[in-house]
Amino acid sequence: MTSIEDAIGTKVAWPADKVVLENISINNVESTNISSPSSVNNSKKKCNLLDIGGSGKIVAEGHWSSSDPNQVVHFVPLGPNAMRVWVDIPRIPSASLWRPTSELECIEDAVGTTIAWPSDKVVML
Incomplete structure (x- = not known):
């Protein structure tokens, strides 16, 4: 593909900060897997992430x-007993991190992105 016209009717990767959603329902957003913190009202539910080692310490806010096991986080399905969190x-x-990647190894690396975290280590506020 050499132009945007060549991409019509196909899926392309695009930077999330360059996407503007207008007049789109929550069901539409969830079904297309758009994952911007401002794209879905439910994404504003604050939570604390507890240490995966079991210390009980809060490692991040x-x-x-999402809790949908079919959601993808860094190209890996979320799976059962897990949550996708910003x-x-x-x-x-x-x-x-619970599921490190080649680019994300610790909490500091994950600021501003989504990660998978065990459901029993997420405290909803």
């Missing part, structure tokens, strides 16, 4: 995005 504020920046 964030907001809930990381807003790292409390323990060096805390390990």
Whole structure:
């Protein structure tokens, strides 16, 4: 593809900060897997992420995005007993991620993006 016209009717990767959603329903957003923190009202549910090691410490503050096991987080299906959350504020920046990637290894790396986190380690506020 060399122009936007070539992409009509196909799926293309596009930076989330360059997408503007207008007059779109929540059901439409969820079915197309658009994952911007401002795209779905439900994504504003604040939460704390607890240490995956079981210490009970809060490693980050964030907001809930989805509990749908079919949702994809960094190209991997969320699966059962997990939540997709946005990381807003790292409390323990060096805390390990539950599912690290080649680019994301600790909480500090995940600020401003979604990650998978075990459901029993997410405290809804």
